[in-house]
Amino acid sequence: MKIALLILLGLVLGLLGGAAVGIGAGVAWVELFKTxxxxxxxxxxxxxxxxxxxxxxxxxxxxxxxxxxxARNTDIAVERLSLQERDQSYR
Structure with missing residues (x-):
């Protein structure tokens, strides 16, 4: 579920950022080629x-x-470790 929500977030943020970059590129095109x-x-x-x-x-x-x-995020554990297992993993 986390992956799907992050993909949707990337979709929306990419959409907004890409539109802004597209406008900038279009304005540069118009100025450069004297449209x-x-x-x-x-x-x-x-x-x-x-x-x-x-x-x-x-x-x-x-x-x-x-x-x-x-998908590559390994910092957030999917399963919770017991305190004993967590202490052993830090050693």
Whole structure:
């Protein structure tokens, strides 16, 4: 359950971060290549092309990253150890 919740958290955070990066990349594209602003063409390019692509890539990347981190996490024990077993493991 922990892994599934962390994957969902990574999905949401990646979605938001990827959308922000997509907007930044779109604005840089518009400025770098001098895209026409006739009838809001440059804004439509940024918000209908770059933002969804960035959000999609960010969501997939965030979910994968958080999923891998959650699956490899060995610091949190799944089973509780008795006090005697815990003391022996520190020696």
């Amino acid at each position: 026409s602003n006739f009838e809001g063409y440059s804004a439509m390019l940024v918000f209908f092309t770059f933002m969804p692509i960035g959000a999609l890539l960010g969501a997939v990347g965030g979910a994968l990253l958080f999923g891998i981190m959650a």
